[in-house]
Amino acid sequence: MALTRICKAFHELTPDELYDMLRLRSEVFVVEQNCVFPDMDDKDQLCHHILFYNEAHVLVATARLVPTGVSYPDMMSIGRIVTSQLVRGTGVGKQLVEMGIAECYRLFGKGPIRIGAQLYAKKFYESFGFEQSSEVYDEDGIDHIKMVKQV
Helix, strand or coil: CCCCCCCCCHHCHHHHHHHHHHHHHHHHHHCCCCCCCCCCCCCCHHHHHEEEEEECCCEEEEEEECCCCCCEEEEEEEEEEEEECCCCCHHHHHHHHHHHHHHHHHCCCCCCCEEEEEEEHHHHHCCCCECCCCEEECCCCEEEEEEEEEC
């Protein structure tokens, strides 16, 4: 599958890219997962964003790269990791996380990366070297765990 991969700071996003990103996050997190939560949390403006577009210029995956001090005082983070139903099971999610890790290191320097992962995705994130670092906790009605990838 040919994908266009973009990584931009928030202020570099076009209005269409911003709309696509917020729409995909809403489609998956709010509608598909039936989770009402404040997606727009005043962190996006401080982050870089990865966008994967397919050949038809449809956004099929996105993630935000969060500098140290925004979500966690002592670590950078990758958040709002999401893939469209159109590409699940095709390896796009794996490519998204791999690019997220590489871009975090490029943008913020080598260091540990913390994520708040939905519990069902634990094994997926372990395949990138993330290790569980918290007990299971409820976030907006969904079981989550903190995970950390050491350098």
